[in-house]
Amino acid sequence: MTAKAPFWREKTLDEMTRAEWESLCDGCGRCCLHKLRDEDTDRIAYTNVACRLLDGDTCRCKDYANRKKRVPDCVRLTPKRLAKIDWLPPTCAYRLVAEGKDLPWWHPLVSGSAETVHEAGVSVRGRTVAERAAGDFEDHVVSWPGKWPAKARMPPVVKDRRRPG
Structure with a gap:
């Protein structure tokens, strides 16, 4: 008997239920960092400035249900919008699935733990500046949100507990 493949390998983003989509x-919170777009080149610059609704510890929105009311320029991801968005980080599951790629080892759906995204260095935990304290966002341009952290590329080494050392 073969195990059924996970939904993200079986379904397109359009076919997913709301619960599957949300899961x-x-x-990681990377999409909740402010980004700057150069008017001349159209290039994106990531900043480490967090949206005022981002909880810097959990890396989740503090008011997800009402985020559009409280932050009018917050983008609600949908499969249709995803095709036009060029600023999602390369680690984003929506982007990966849209590109036909699998989820990495640290994704909570794979690992079974919400902590692995933090352990792998993918999340913004401990790396952000509050929106209201940031001043000029151009002073906070960083490259890491647009990159894969080295720890995130390979599964963690698990020590064999049966042998010392």
Whole structure:
């Protein structure tokens, strides 16, 4: 008897239920960082400035249900919008699935733990500046949100507990 493949390998983003869609979010918080777009080149610059609704510890929205009312320019991801968005980080599960790729080892749907996204160095935990304290966002341009952390690329080494050392 073969195990059924996980839903993200079986379904397109359009075919997913709302619960499946929502569970794709790994809770990294990278999409909740402010980004700057150069008017001349159209290039995106990531900042470490967090949206005022981002909880810097959990890396989740403090008021997800009402985020559009409280932050009008917050983007609600949908499969249709996803095709036009160029600023999602390369680690984003929505982006990975849309590109036909699998979820990485640290994604909570794979690992079974919401903490692995933090352990792998993918989340924004401990790396952000509050929106209201940031001043000029251009002073907070960083490259890491647009990159894969080295720890996130390979599964963690698990020590064999049966042998010392």
